[in-house]
Amino acid sequence: MLRKLFDCFWNRFVHRPNTIANNVKVWSNWDWSRHGEEWSNDAEWKQSLVDHVLRHYLTGRETLLEIGPGGGRWTEYLAPLARKLVVVDVTPVCIELCKERFSNYSHISYVVNDGSDLSALGDIRFDGIWSWDVFVHIAAADIRTYVNQFARLLNPGGVVVIHHSSGGVNRIGWRSDMTAAMMQEFCHECGLVLERQFTSWADGRFRVWPDLPPELNPDTISVLRKPAGHAGG
Helix, strand or coil: HHHHHHHHHHHHCCCCCCHHHHHHHHHHCCCCCCCCCCHHCCCCHHHHHHHHHHHHHHEEEEEEEECCCCCCCCHHHHHHHHCCEEEECCCHHHHHHHHHHHHHHHHHEEECCCCCCCCCCCCCEEEEEECCCHHHHHHHHHHHHHHHHHHHHEEEEEEEEEECCCCCCCCCCEEEEHHHHHHHHHHHHHCEEEEECEECCCCCECCCCCCCCHHHEEEEEEEEECCCCCCCC
């Protein structure tokens, strides 16, 4: 089912490069009535990702940042974990949607950014950063800008969990030119450690793309960490 959804997406947006302007246009006009759940394979797959990836890396981290909440598909799980949660999106409509959906949470802050800059976050420092189904559509040059800012925004020992394209431009799902190797390079530039890259979890029972053969999987999950003794940025 997801393969058909992404093929439809590709056919609609095939001629659009992964620029910030195109991302704003696409996601501003998206139908968010399902809160982005159309991108989840099924309830069991989503819950496994929450339990074995999101909560595994972010439980116990008081201050969290989510980049690209969309309709709040993962925000609902991040909010109970954090003492303070900041959500950043390039699309004002998504920020307004999340404000309404999570209006009962007083500890969530909302920021509209320009697609690569996080300077609006000021002096806030984070223990964890999460992004899923977002960086797969962001050009490598803009991801590089983000990663360099993570070094400043993270507290020592802080962790970043990002889902991004691993092999460059791909017709599956409008994937950008980002690669797994580039993430290693970007981390090295700013003093972050690329701790792990993986495409499956729960002892291999679940995969990023369960309906594709592993060799055709276009994505990876990268876990970045700021060394405990590194205060730079």
